Amino acid sequence: METVNLTESQKKSRRGRNIALGAVLLGLVVLFYVITLVKFSGGMAG
Amino acid sequence: MAVIEHHETVPGGGEVYLSEASPRDFFELLKPRVMSLVVFTAFAGLIVAPGEINPLIGAIAILCIAVGAGASGALNMWYDADIDAVMTRTAKRPIPSGRIRPEEALAFGLTLSAFSVAILGLAVNWLSAGLLAFTIFFYAVIYTMWLKRSTPQNIVIGGAAGAFPPMIGWACVTGGVSVESVVLFLITFLWTPAHFWALALFKMRDYDAVGVPMLPNVAGEWTTKVQILVYAVLTAVIAVVPTVLGFASFGYGLFAAALGLGFVWYSVGVLRMPEGDRAMVPAKKLFAFSIVYLFAVFSGLMVDHLVASLGWVL
Structure with a gap:
């Protein structure tokens, strides 16, 4: 099977991008969680 | 040439693009120094506006405005890559230096624009989200694609894009636009x-x-x-x-x-x-x-x- 061999720098930069993307996705989860908490508590207070 | 190095020949004769862009290169697309000014003036609008906003929602609003401003910076760099390559001040930006391809910057800018506007609308209010969307459109389309290369008054009119953030911050708190925010x-x-x-x-x-x-x-x-x-x-x-x-x-x-x-x-x-x-x-x-x-x-x-x-x- 023919494959593409990544150079070390390509592997390193891909790993960096994957970690950053993972952090962004985690951040979005936290963001929506916080928004939900604030909106719900506001609704109950109102 | 850096661009050539990014291309690997696939056995069989085709070419596949393998990016060496780091997260820092993508961050650079957001024009962090311009973003700091946007964050600061938007924060000022948020603080000075009459009324109250939940501090967490306020922080999310600032984050959305910052990301929206960054997205318009990425769209600007995508469109202006040809002239950026010639000017000493901009030649080292990620696209002219070959670290990021134009289509990557375009996709990055559009994705961040959509997310920042949608989250601001859902978390805060849709007026401020509308203003943010208009700001991104104004900077990327009206200023970058039209005015910048056609009139010496480019930055007078285009400057409006950089002036909207305090108004957006104000709208986040009050839900409206007033003389003070103008x-x-x-x-x-x-x-x-x-x-x-x-x-x-x-x-x-x-x-x-x-x-x-x-x-x-x-x-x-x-x-x-x-x-x-x-x-x-x-x-x-x-x-x-x-x-x-x-x-x-x-x-x-x-x-x-x-x-x-x-x-x-x-x-x-x-x-x-x-x-x-x-x-x-x-x-x-x-x-x-x-x-x-x-x-x-x-x-x-x-x-x-x-x-x-x-x-x-x-």
């Missing part, structure tokens, strides 16, 4: 020409090389210097208006007036600069002072508001 808009809007033309004066040859019609290389140095002074005076006047309208104290008014005098003073220095001066020290000084000026005016407004909310009088 004044906050006008402070940055009227400040932009003097700030940018000071830079354009000492970077004139760069803009000339790429055919961007900046005022100094279209109308000449003298006209630019006069217009810098006119806009500096207008900025100094509008920065005092919050006191006149009653949403800032007399103390703030004095502070803004003193800063305004400084801004006009440096602009007069530029006016008196000899024609053809290569060092352009007064223009560099004005450019540096203009940044301090804007930060100081918005800081003054915030401090004034916080002091007033504690029941103290300045």
Whole structure:
């Protein structure tokens, strides 16, 4: 099977991008969680 | 060439693109220095606005405005990559240096635009989200694609994009647009020409090389210097208006007036600069002072508001 061999720098930069993307996705989860908490508590207070 | 190095030949003769872009390169697409100004003025709008906002929602609002501003920066870099490659100030940006491909920057900018507007709308209100969407559109389409390469008044009109953030911050709290928020808009809007033309004066040859019609290389140095002074005076006047309208104290008014005098003073220095001066020290000084000026005016407004909310009088 023919494959593409990544150079070390390509592997390193891909790993960096994957970690950053993972952090962004985690951040979005936290963001929506916080928004939900604030909106719900506001609704109950109102 | 870096671009060639990014291409690997696949057995069989085809080519596949393998990116070596790091997260830092993508972060650079967001124009972090411009973003810091946007964050600061949006925060000022949020603080000065009457009413209250949940601190967490306020932080999310600032994050969305910052990301939206960054997204418009990425779209700007995508469209302007051809001229960025020629100018010394911009040649090392991620696209002209070959670290990121234009289509990656376009996708990145569009994705961040959509997410920042949608989250601001869902978390805060849809007026502020609409204003943010309009700001991104204004900067990426009206300024970058249309005005920048067609008129020497490009940054006067395009400056509106950088002036919207305090208005968005205000709208996040109040859910509306008012005379006060328009004044906050006008402070940055009227400040932009003097700030940018000071830079354009000492970077004139760069803009000339790429055919961007900046005022100094279209109308000449003298006209630019006069217009810098006119806009500096207008900025100094509008920065005092919050006191006149009653949403800032007399103390703030004095502070803004003193800063305004400084801004006009440096602009007069530029006016008196000899024609053809290569060092352009007064223009560099004005450019540096203009940044301090804007930060100081918005800081003054915030401090004034916080002091007033504690029941103290300045």
